[in-house]
Amino acid sequence: MVVKVYGSTRAACPQRVMACLLEKEVEFEIVHVDLDAGEQKKPEFLQRQPFGQVPAVEDGDFRLFESRAIIRYYATKYAGRGADLLGATPEERAVVDQWLEVEAHNFNDLAFNLVFHLVISPHMGLRSDLALVHSSEQKLEKVMDIYEQRLSKSKYLAGDFFSLADLSHLPAIRCLTEDAGLGHLVKERKFVNAWWEDISSRPSWKKLLTLL
Amino acid sequence: MVMKVYGTVLSTAAMRVCAALYEKNLEFEFIPVDMRAGEHKKEHFLALNPFGQVPAFEDGDLKLFESRAIAQYVAHVYADKGTPLVCEGKPMATVGVWMQVEAHQFEPLALKLRRELLYKPRSGMATDAAVVEENEAKLAKVLDVYEARLSQSEYLGCDCFTLADLHPLPTMTTLMGTPVKKLFDARPKLSAWLANISARPAWAKVLAMRNQQ
Secondary structure, X not given: OOEEEEXXXXXXXXXXXXXXXXXXXXXXXXXXXXXXXXXXXXHHHHOOOOOOOOOEEEEOOEEEEOXXXXXXXXXXXXXXXXXXXXXXXXXXXXXXXXXXXXXXXXXXXXXXXXXXXHHHHHHHOOOOOHHHHHHHHHHHHHHHHHHHHHHOOOOEOOEOOOOHHHHOOHHHHHHHHHHOOOOHHHXXXXXXXXXXXXXXXXXXXXXXXXXX | OOEEEEEOOXXXXXXXXXHHHHHOOOOEEEEEOOXXXXXXXXXXXXXXXXOOOOOEXXXXXXXXXXXXXXXXXXXXXXXXXXXXXXXXHHHHHHHHHHHHHHHHHHHHHHHHHHXXXXXXXXXXXXXXXXXXXXXXXXXXXXXXXXXXXXXXXXXXXXXXXXXXXXXXXHHHHHHOOOOOHHHHHXXXXXXXXHHHHHOOHHHHHHHHHHHXX
């Protein structure tokens, strides 16, 4: 049975799930949720995702939400298939989890502020908070300096293997560099740039871009 | 070699890790980091956590940071010791969902309220009532989701205590010492669950650590 991913192909969190399913060669279908019309806040969708956010997933009878939980589930379930996104040992797994948490807690909110105020707000005809954009960009520069330091010693975030930790960054970095005009965050850093070139060249990510 | 946790007893993130270690009956050394003196931003600590945040953790050669990653490591690697904090297959996926709910839906609002209601008064700054009102309203909606979940399930992730329940415990305990307590008291399933998990012996040990400082 095909996994159903409820969301929009243009939204970062559904893209995170799609990227993982593509890496693990899991067949899926996108069930479009009209975010502009607020479909995600309607009672029917709230049954699937009580916080009114995308994505939600339906796999036969089994339902999940929260993109980072969904990717962990499929990476674990299909550990033997395709790239091993969780590392080969418990210690490697712990370092993958560490950098997944870094993405969630040190990177995501800053990236979201920038994407929301530079890309989404203009699209929706809302006022952008430029002071927040400025402070978020400055803070994100410092975070990217730490990534640069890490990636100068390690080919990928969790070690010498591509993992969920790298994958989790793909949607937001694509949006920051291509839609928000903040390519310099990546390009000005030698190792971050090399890492981005590498992970965004993966066949599964290229395949995802054709689905947008 | 004994595991090491670097942090402060005032850090909910550090207490999250200590709670996991106590649940597993694992010995560890707690090494205080003097955050008031800015120790967490100094070179020797940045070598443990380049983001300059507590906690940091060592188990032999393995160094980790990010409390939720550390707790998951402890839970998986020491699966056969103490309380099982994780499970397998689909139930573990649901545990994973509620771990993300804590991290993305609950914690950001909780930390804003903690800042207004505890940190600012402590440092002589005025609480912003509008920020409190706004975030209490948002938190109320999140806690409604917790209430609905706990009406269907004894614990958040599955039918036993797991990381899904442990992760929010430190910050919820902190909020219970503020006027936000009323939001918990108004939700019977949520408050019963919180009272239940707060009574766990491992949590009593964490509170004892805090009270000693």
